[in-house]
Amino acid sequence: MTLDQNKIYCGDNSILIENLESEKIDLTVSSPPYDSLRTYNGYTWDYQKLIKELYRVTKIGGTVVWIINDATINGSETGSSFKQALYFIECGFNLHDTMIWRKDTCGMPSSIRYGQCFEYMFIFTKGKIKTFNPIEDRPNKYAGSKVHGTYRDKTGSLHKRSGEWINHVIPELGARFNVWDISTEKSNKTGHPATFPIAIATDHILSWSNPGDIILDPFMGSGTVALACIETGRNYIGFEISSEYIELANSRINKEKNKI
Numbered sequence: 001m002t003l004d005q006n007k008i009y010c011g012d013n014s015i016l017i018e019n020l021e022s023e024k025i026d027l028t029v030s031s032p033p034y035d036s037l038r039t040y041n042g043y044t045w046d047y048q049k050l051i052k053e054l055y056r057v058t059k060i061g062g063t064v065v066w067i068i069n070d071a072t073i074n075g076s077e078t079g080s081s082f083k084q085a086l087y088f089i090e091c092g093f094n095l096h097d098t099m100i101w102r103k104d105t106c107g108m109p110s111s112i113r114y115g116q117c118f119e120y121m122f123i124f125t126k127g128k129i130k131t132f133n134p135i136e137d138r139p140n141k142y143a144g145s146k147v148h149g150t151y152r153d154k155t156g157s158l159h160k161r162s163g164e165w166i167n168h169v170i171p172e173l174g175a176r177f178n179v180w181d182i183s184t185e186k187s188n189k190t191g192h193p194a195t196f197p198i199a200i201a202t203d204h205i206l207s208w209s210n211p212g213d214i215i216l217d218p219f220m221g222s223g224t225v226a227l228a229c230i231e232t233g234r235n236y237i238g239f240e241i242s243s244e245y246i247e248l249a250n251s252r253i254n255k256e257k258n259k260i
């Protein structure tokens with residue numbers, strides 16, 4: 001079976017992905033089930049097989065964004081996020097960055113630990129990254145002032161700056177840091193138990209891909225990555241094991257297309 005673009009396929013991702021040709025995908029943006037936090041009607045997934053296949057289908061220089069967190073079971077976080085991250089490295093990916101999504105809400109309050117209010121956003125690349133379009137929306141603390149005329153090297157010695165840095169004035173806005181504050185506000189009204197905010201998908205797609213690229217989400221859920229692809233002029237391929245969620249995703253996609 002060959003897989004068409006801009007479609008969501010129903011089934012187990014570790015099997016469906018076998019139908020994708022090697023080095024086809026520019027970017028994967030996905031959020032797998034977090035341990036047993038939600039059971040999704042008892043569906044399971046084979047992380048080792050899926051990650052191995054993600055390496056095969058990713059273009060050289062392509063990227064995978066893996067948004068994940070751990071359950072706390074018998075008093076301990078499971079560490080599944082790290083196990084998966086290390087397995088990506090074992091399969092050949094570079095761990096390009098460990099980013100954090102800081103939410104404006106946290107899980108159940110606890111009397112023995114601080115409120116859990118973030119998720120990991122691991123960025124993996126197959127070799128040297130081919131696309132990075134940094135989002136520049138961070139107000140610069142030193143906007144309007146000139147870059148220091150000198151800098152210190154690793155040994156502590158002072159050097160004069162040269163070239164483009166001479167008289168460089170710091171602009172109003174700089175590139176974002178790697179902790180993103182994104183509200184969960186609108187993401188819990190879709191009818192799917194774990195929809196992530198569209199801003200998470202859109203901002204990663206803008207950062208790590210270009211218009212016309214092919215984006216994969218092997219855990220498509222309610223279709224958030226597909227919506228973000230439509231908004232940003234990218235193509236998507238999605239896998240989702242639940243036909244009920246595919247229906248939900250397709251209805252969100254049709255509404256989005258009618259807006260355009």
Ligand SMILES: C[S@@+](CC[C@H](N)C(=O)[O-])C[C@H]1O[C@@H](n2cnc3c(N)ncnc32)[C@H](O)[C@@H]1O
Nearest residue numbers: 012013040045194195196219221222224240241
């Ligand atoms: C965390 S949710 C993804 C939510 C999605 N990012 C969104 O915004 O709606 C994980 C999804 O993976 C699906 N899933 C679980 N195991 C799967 C498998 N083996 N193959 C494909 N999809 C699977 C679940 O049904 C669930 O919808």
